[in-house]
Amino acid sequence: MALPTPAEKIAVLGLGYVGLPLALALARAGFDTLGFDTDAAHVALLQQGQDRNGEVSDTSLQSSTARFSSAPDALQGCSCFILAVPTPITDAKAPDLAPVRGACATIAPYLAEGALVILESTVYPGVTEEVCGPELSRLSGLQAGAQFKLAYSPERVNPGDAEHSMENVVKVISAQDEETLDRVEAVYAPVIKAGLHRASSIMTAEAAKVIENTQRDLNIALVNEFSLIFSRMGLDTLEVLEAAGTKWNFLPFRPGLVGGHCIGVDPYYLTYRAEQLGYHPEVILAGRRINDNMGVHVTQELIKTLLARGINPSGARVLVMGFTFKENCADTRNTRVADIMRELTAYSVSPDLYDPWVDPHTALADYGLTPITAPESGAYDAMIVAVAHDQFKEMGSDAIRALGKPGAVLYDLKGVFGKSGSDLRL
Template structure:
């Protein structure tokens, strides 16, 4: 296996769900690591031994040999820079490369000849070499490929999933030349026990990453459309899927809300690049439209169910259980539960949101919703179990129903309580 110089100092930019686990893993494997983030609110808790995202244990943080910093001057002396910053989209559904360009501007003054920059963020094919390369050159005066070595190794982090950790999932690596790729391998091989896949080019690796989540997005969109059709036919979608799943090659996707920083965002990076090349995607964007409407569909289905039970809609109180984009994590980025809250408000319905992974104050301060720490029993006209947090599953359907008034509607979006445990499910 290729080896790095013993004095190699690695900087990881971005201490979120991707960068922090990577930086800690590198430090555990005897690399000298500095974890950098421009946000003091992310760095200061780590300096005090706590991950503000709640993904990493305090013991793992306090025992690490790595350094945490939000002062760019501390990047001096590093020869490897790993960029693990978010890649969001704009309101117009176009890629927002601002965080990546900001990271490039931050590290450029500290680049020396032979330095290697590895991008981990999800991008469309071409960003590493066509966007990052020129940005790094402009800020450093060094030439990409000759004096700055570029590489790409897309993250495959799944927040809240201990089974598919970074160490347990095969990692793609790519670089501008074989020598640089060997250096990339020397960094990741000790960390990723599942092994590495050497892609033939950076663009190939970028494309592979962006289609991973696009494929999943489309599969979920398909079953969401099944759900929209079956609801009109009076059929239970999960029962239909269970029956169809008895065939050996039927894929086990289920309907639901599609949010988060990956699945609901990454397809727009690919479609943006395709449209730049004169091709107008149809299937991918159709899937996006279906998935983006599911929050509104949930709210409207709930309103219809309330009317069917003669529950007054105007002024009604609805409890929404869960606000994060998926179960058992604190990540609220691009959560589609926000669409449910907004649509219910258009019917003059008051929605209380309870999520033990986020907390009432944060829900109110950062998301502008009516967060509560503990729902009162017998209070609500309807309840929506939006996120299947383990805390909610362990309560059981009877305890959840007790939070509502007599005859309240329970909409279990993910069907965690089964058909008999709720009134509605997708």
């Protein structure tokens, strides 16, 4: 017996790593689903069954009943609007809510009485009801909480992670009232196999999301600080962590670069709101400073090692392997490898950037960098394995060393090849 078609007609705004998988999942659950994005070129590829981010397969796209559009009038008649747009920070480390406000402006003309608006983007507590609500009311002429309803359900997408897919991770849901929360549950329950957690309020859900990544950021900052200390002691940090990890309650965090759209950004949303309320968060901001400066530390360690081997950094050729913010995905947002590239250039080093996952046009447009298509054999004074892509692991340390000159330095930031397989590790 066929299941009844769900009543909601859903529009998902923002077709990136969060919105696109969600739109496809909702369509699979039987919802009439529209995926909307302002990037017409991206939408055109999706309509042809291709995801340039590589997060969903061409087969999934081509078999989906979801529709895709960059024309705002396609939103006409939708009863539920899910906003999955980016929430970046400014150069001053303040929240940039322009994409959220832009999404509100896009859907406002198409809000009808009884509409449901769900925000999925990471924000500081209060944004859904204090920013989105008034903005939508002003632009649509409808009253938030009465003529249309607000809800918040933070995304928990981990790009490139098939194990922790959207369907397999518990999802937090919240809304302005219990009746609306039931409606939100009816939207997500057919999609999220791991279950839903009903938060008591929208602000509780917003706060829960923003501290998830803040906690992880601080734990990584702690082991990064261990690394800064142990490097001055001549100790191998990963060996120390391995020894400490034999205790049952020692947490298995490792040092590294902290980039991406979540961990390196979300804490600033919380600290911004805290400072608005007159509280200066010291621990969170200290962790951010440590993590944001790791690219400088990596470069300085390499320069010292080159000098110790009698290699003049000025004009030295260095191969930087990996540019995405994490392994096995194409996402370069807020990648801290860019800091290494900038620091190397400041030392008059000549760096080559190589990453088989990265679209060269994106790297050039966003960072002014042009990745090489393939590294040269025997050409480099040092090789930095900055991202643990499977392709680099499969090459092995011997093949990577063959890319360098005799005596070249292999700096394995992720500890992929073990102590014996590299000259430097974080």
